[in-house]
Amino acid sequence: MSLDNTERVLMVSGLRVAYGGIPAVSDLSFHVNAGEMVGIIGPNGAGKSSTLLGVVNAVRSESAETSLRGVDLRRMAPEQVARAGLALVTEGHHIFGRLSVRDNLRLGSTARRDRRGLADDLRWVYELFPILSEFAERPAGLLSGGQQQQLAIGRALLAAPTLLALDEPSLGLSPTAVDTVFAAIESICARGTAVLIVEQRAQQTVATATRTYVLTEGRITMTLSPNDADDSALLMKAYLGS
């Protein structure tokens, strides 16, 4: 399958999310093309998590368009969005602590019916995160924070998503664990899954992503390319506003 780089995987236009009348995201538009890793960075409270939760309809949202490969997601329940091919790893990697690592992974493949493809993907996930194979029978709650994040990403991948969305995967992880996660994201992207990553870790995100949107107070204020990663003055400005 050839990847046409102009093919839109995710298209979001005019997204609004509000909690009890207080806007968290206002009039947000962005897109992710096939083969791309797209970043969204911004300070705490900029609306990053709300954007992702709004796209998958886990919180109430409205938009002019939210579509995945042309399929309208707007009226779907969260589980339908997942089944349509958008896998979200939520902030704080909510794994099921009392279930084993293997059972957590099984839950990722709820909608899959292709046994062969699933077996291949499981092998790949174990290659990507060998620790999951080693600790397969352990209760997931006993894993370290970094290992739980790997489990959450692995679980999302087993749904064979068109787009993998990650909400602050580096949050609370050690520097080595962050490197593991970022390296994995690059391999995931290289294998053909488009990635949307929301981060506070600006430099690393901008350097890795095809394109990075800067989100401030619920709006996109800047779009950065990998070349901007070393321009610390620009990143600072992106965060603090002009």
Next chain:
Amino acid sequence: MIPVIQSLIDATSAGAVYALAALGIGLVFGVLRLANFANGEIITGAAYALILVWPLSWPLALAASVVVAIALSLLMDLAVFRWMRSQSAASLLIASFGVSILLQRAYEGIFGVNVRTGAVAPALTRSVNVGGLRLSMLAIVAIILAAVLLIAVHFFLTKSRMGLQVQAAAANFREARILGIRSGVMIAVTLGMSGILAAAVAFVLTTQSGAVNPTFGVQATLFGLIGAVIGGLNRIGGALVGGFAVGFALSLFTTWLPSGFGDFRVALVYLLVIVVLLIAPNGIFAGRTAKERT
């Protein structure tokens, strides 16, 4: 010694029945955040089916009780609780009181205020002699029935694909949906299981009493709910153990309290509950996992 063993077996059987009631309540609370007081009226509905249909045909009566219980469980969700999914657990509990009272009035209207009597499984009301012990058949059947159902529920939850999804939905409903787990299916499956458990409770209680009235299921549900709370509503296994403990204690108090004090047995159970909740406010088994929830 022999009376002690007999009373322990009776207590185990009472514990088993309340464990079933508590398990049904705990399962539903886990997935729907609904502490369903109207579970009592599900038990009552199944009990009417048993008492009224048994004279016609016992297999039909058993089937009818299960069908009625599952149908009531699903219908009350369809009519009331599904419209309140985003409401707090407290609102849901209050709504379930409303459903409970409404159904009690409905039963009065349909079957009358008075007690309806009928022999359900009369063969089980005999006692058997085992090595000098006079054991009630029903106590033994209740223990076996509870054990079989508990093992079945356990295997379903831990070994089957769908059971695993129910567990995930109980641990974190939103996260489960984000993973693509169908919320509607999980809710229906959970309500169905609670219906089956309610029918089992109704079977034991109607066999014991041979009678049903509009408030028949209230007591079992109250004690089941208390059991689930002291065991920890957040943990399915906790609810089970809590329910068992309440039934066991109630039965022992009945046997062992000096005559004249029997009326205080329920008060003593409540006293125990207060002590437990003072020591472990989230229930005995909930501590470790309470913060896992969002």
